[in-house]
Amino acid sequence: MGKLALIICTKDRPVDLTSLLKSIAEQTLLPDSIIIIDGSDNAPPVKEVCDQFHSSLPITYKTLRPPGLTRQRNLGISLLSSETTWVGFLDDDLVLEPVAIQEMKTFLETKPQYKGVGLVINNQDNKKPSFLRNLFFLDKMPGGQVTASGLPASIRPVQTSMDVEWIYGGATFWHTEILKKYKFDEWFSGVGYLEDVDFSYHVSRSYPLAINGKARCWHYHHPAKKENMIKYGTWQIVSWWYFISKYQRFNRLLVLWSMSAVTLANLVAGLRNKKTYRERMFLGNIIGFWKIVTNQTQTHKGFQK
CATH class of the missing domain: 1.20.1280 (Monooxygenase)
Incomplete structure (x- = not known):
């Protein structure tokens, strides 16, 4: 299936990045390359983390100022090898299960009709159906659709694979043909709320997307500042x-x-x-x-x- 790369966009999170890279180093199948785009105000701590893993992981480190999630992703895409066919975008506060990349590769090889595939997030809120949420078009079962009001229905921590209309921006693998045809909208600068929905929903109008029930991770969110x-x-x-x-x-x-x-x-x-x-x-x-x-x-x- 060609080479598989990871792109990690980060900013001022050396501890989180350490946990993510450690989980990647422990994978049963390693990626062919890892591109880290650092938008930190103080770059040395993140650069030092990357240097710690250079002997065990194929890391390319770049900085981008001013930072911005979509801008960082687009820079990462521009640095991909021409031999790369699949790219995984990972948030810096993820931790992968040891077989996540192997299970993702198996899925991509056996189901080539999918051009975008998301990981299952184990600690994602498993919201139960709610009359009020349905009344206000805030959710839609079984999840992974975009509601009539334009909100993404939550993707639950499912045990089996399923088709979806959107996938997370930071726990997702895309075929490079998609990245050549579509660009992340840089209007979603900074915090990037809904940028993952914007990109993946646009793609889903023409290509099938899925969640791979066997490729899993944990996402450790940081609390929002007052x-x-x-x-x-x-x-x-x-x-x-x-x-x-x-x-x-x-x-x-x-x-x-x-x-x-x-x-x-x-x-x-x-x-x-x-x-x-x-x-x-x-x-x-x-x-x-x-x-x-x-x-x-x-x-x-x-x-x-």
Whole structure:
């Protein structure tokens, strides 16, 4: 199937990157190359981590300033060998099961009709069906679809493989023919909320995508900082509107209906538990609505975490 590469975009997370690279070094099948794009404010710690693994892993290290998830990914793609046929994009806070890459390679070789395949995230929230979430078009079983309101239905930690309409940006393998035809939209700079949905949903209109139930990992999220929560809330609404505006299939009244539910849920969650700072996301949501009303969504830009 040709060579398999990994692209890891990172920023100021040397400890997390160490855990990820350790799990890659322990794989039953190693990738042919690993490209690390570092957007850190202070590069030496991340560079030192990469140097620790140079004897055991085929690492290429590059920096990019200013950072931005989609920009970092596009730079990584430009550095791929011409012999590479599959590329895995991994978040820097993942830990892979020891057979993840081997199981992914087996899947890709036996099911060549799929051009994008995601890993299962073991510790992803296994949300149960909810009447309210369905009422507001916030979810859709069995998961992995994009709802009528333009939101990605959660991908549960399934045990078997399944077809999907979107896949995670940071736990996913793409055929290089897709990366030649499609580009990550650099409008989703900085935090990149929904950029994975934007890219993979676009691809799914023409090529089948899947989740590989045997290739698995863990994702250890970092808690959001209080000072960023208003920005997150703004980004949540603005990027959602930007995404649905790129396609004709979404009913904007349903989108606004769903946005209202998410905004109210943030307020209620914030009032119930002040430690979540979700009331600050609610304020950001209101700002996001104002940007929709004043037609500022196309020019709104992301922010760095």
